[in-house]
Amino acid sequence: xxxxxxxxxxxxxxxxxxxxxxxxxxxxxxxxxxxxxxxxxxxxxxxxxxxxxxxxxxxxxxxxxxxxxxxxxxxxxxxxxxxxxxxxxxxxxxxxxxxxxxxxxxxxxxxxxxxxxxxxxxxxxxxxxxxxxxxxxxxxxxxxxxxxxxxxxxxxxxxxxxxxxxxxxxxxxxxxxxxxxxxxxxxxxxxxxxxxxxxxxxxxxxxxxxxxxxxxxxxxxxxxxxxxxxxxxxxxxxxxxxxxxxxxxxxx
Numbered sequence: 001x002x003x004x005x006x007x008x009x010x011x012x013x014x015x016x017x018x019x020x021x022x023x024x025x026x027x028x029x030x031x032x033x034x035x036x037x038x039x040x041x042x043x044x045x046x047x048x049x050x051x052x053x054x055x056x057x058x059x060x061x062x063x064x065x066x067x068x069x070x071x072x073x074x075x076x077x078x079x080x081x082x083x084x085x086x087x088x089x090x091x092x093x094x095x096x097x098x099x100x101x102x103x104x105x106x107x108x109x110x111x112x113x114x115x116x117x118x119x120x121x122x123x124x125x126x127x128x129x130x131x132x133x134x135x136x137x138x139x140x141x142x143x144x145x146x147x148x149x150x151x152x153x154x155x156x157x158x159x160x161x162x163x164x165x166x167x168x169x170x171x172x173x174x175x176x177x178x179x180x181x182x183x184x185x186x187x188x189x190x191x192x193x194x195x196x197x198x199x200x201x202x203x204x205x206x207x208x209x210x211x212x213x214x215x216x217x218x219x220x221x222x223x224x225x226x227x228x229x230x231x232x233x234x235x236x237x238x239x240x241x242x243x244x245x246x247x248x249x250x251x252x
Contacts, residue, residue: 020050023108024058026229027139030244031104033231034223036137038103044093044128044140045111049075049086055106056084064088065096094120096127103133107140110240113203116178118214121206125218125245132247138220139244145205147239148172148179163188177205208234208241220245 031038039061043052046064048071056062056079064086066072072088079086091097093115105128115121128138149172157168164187171180181201186194212222224244227234234241 018050018109020054022229023051024054026242027106027108030137030139030224030242034137034244034246036104036135038136040102040104042098042102042105042131044096044105044107044124045109045114046075046088047071047109047111049078049088051106051108052086052088053079053082053084056086057082062086063098063102065091065093067092094123094127096124096131098131101131101133101136103136105132105136105138105140110141110143110203112140113143113179113205114201116202116204118210121211122214122217125214125220129219129247134247136247137223137244138246139242141240141242142206142211143179143203144234144238144241145177145207146237148177148203148205149174151239152179165194179203179205211243215243215245219248221248 041055041060041062043049043055043062043064046052046066047068049064052062052064052075064072064075066075066088067090069090072090075086075088079088089098093111112121112124115124125138132138152170153172155170157170159166164185166186167184169182169184171182172178173180179202181203183199183201185197185199187197188194208225212225215222222243222245224231224242225234226232226242226244227238228240228242
């Protein structure tokens with residue numbers, strides 16, 4: 001799994017349209033639906049901490065985990081600016097290692113699509129199960145195959161700003177259900193010149209049944225599978241699917 005490096009510097013600005021407030025409202029509606037009142041929550045694949053810090057502002061005790069130290073550095077700076085006490089850990093999701101258990105685990109913004117092998121996805125789910133309190137919830141989203149194939153497809157996105165520019169190219173490989181992102185970032189230095197860096201990332205589109213199989217193999221119980229920010233069933237045009245799973249009550 002690749003980590004964002006130079007792109008971390010412009011991540012929040014480039015993706016400022018992400019609906020974190022909507023996601024938070026939806027996640028809290030899931031807590032209410034399944035009668036969970038979590039205090040300590042893990043944000044898995046937290047990136048620059050936008051969701052983590054937002055939930056901390058709502059009064060939740062938060063832990064953020066991400067593979068990219070560059071992203072975490074930004075997350076820690078943002079938390080410090082807002083006087084938030086958030087624990088940020090630099091870890092691979094499939095090697096998750098916490099100091100104790102948590103009441104809920106969330107993962108939004110298609111972080112789990114970055115896991116491209118079934119065995120690594122199952123390992124990640126096993127770690128989540130290990131560190132969830134009895135009856136705890138695991139809430140995560142994934143981009144769908146439909147989104148990769150029909151919406152993102154082989155398209156290019158580009159933006160030009162005062163201090164930076166980027167070109168984001170997508171290549172979808174249908175046989176492997178892999179979407180490859182090639183991100184070219186141009187950042188203005190102190191001399192007024194632009195320095196270019198290129199990063200390549202991969203996300204996999206999963207059939208929902210593949211994900212459910214990994215959940216069940218890890219010991220987690222599926223409670224719900226929903227269409228984007230609703231409690232509706234998946235549609236043929238669903239772009240973001242939400243899974244709600246629960247820790248199977250057993251002794252750790």
